[in-house]
Amino acid sequence: MSLCIKIILKNKIGLLALMFFVLFFSLSLFSSDFEKKYNLKSQIDKKNGIIWYKHKKGSGGNTKIYPYFGKRIEDNQCSLRMVILYRGPDNLFVKEYIFTVDDEEHILTPRNKIQTVEMGENPVGGNPNTASRGICEVYDVAANQEEFDLMEKISNAKTVKLRYNGVKGYKKEKIHTSSKKAIKDVLDAFKELMGMNGKTF
Numbered sequence: 001m002s003l004c005i006k007i008i009l010k011n012k013i014g015l016l017a018l019m020f021f022v023l024f025f026s027l028s029l030f031s032s033d034f035e036k037k038y039n040l041k042s043q044i045d046k047k048n049g050i051i052w053y054k055h056k057k058g059s060g061g062n063t064k065i066y067p068y069f070g071k072r073i074e075d076n077q078c079s080l081r082m083v084i085l086y087r088g089p090d091n092l093f094v095k096e097y098i099f100t101v102d103d104e105e106h107i108l109t110p111r112n113k114i115q116t117v118e119m120g121e122n123p124v125g126g127n128p129n130t131a132s133r134g135i136c137e138v139y140d141v142a143a144n145q146e147e148f149d150l151m152e153k154i155s156n157a158k159t160v161k162l163r164y165n166g167v168k169g170y171k172k173e174k175i176h177t178s179s180k181k182a183i184k185d186v187l188d189a190f191k192e193l194m195g196m197n198g199k200t201f
Helices: 003-038 145-156 177-194
Strands: 040-045 050-055 065-072 078-088 094-101 104-108 115-119 134-142 160-166 169-174
Touching: 003 040, 003 177, 040 177, 050 177, 065 145, 065 177, 078 145, 078 177, 094 134, 094 145, 104 145, 145 177
Parallel strands: none
Antiparallel strands: 040 050, 050 065, 065 078, 078 134, 094 104, 094 160, 115 134, 160 169
């Protein structure tokens, strides 16, 4: 290989490396500002080439419902998911979720299988006195239009109650203001990435 060709190849490789660095740096800056704006945290799934975004405070603890979304690195395609959680000492085997949003009732029947996760000792901040045991029934699904609209209503409502109807009975919970704010943050972030106008999903 001639010296001239080597120099050309070297310069091309250097240029490509520079372009990649600039692109990566720009994405990092955007991601940082974007996450800060909507109180998000991100996690990169290298195997599938997806960046997953969740709310910093609205996807753990005693959260009952929350959205999260993924952005494919290859083509920036986004997908919104919804999670509903039931926590208790034993399985309830949830069959349906009934949300009462400002006195308006919405019945949600699971479209996918609900997963059961055992909760072992999980002390908050390492304090054994706050340890909890039991199970968590996790419903994690790609959100459709109906579910998107429901989460929008929940995020803007004054009062929201959730009733879990299961094989072994039922349980009632209240969706707190912090959870509603977290839902709104995530949906607003998703809509910004999608370039959505109003409530079009």
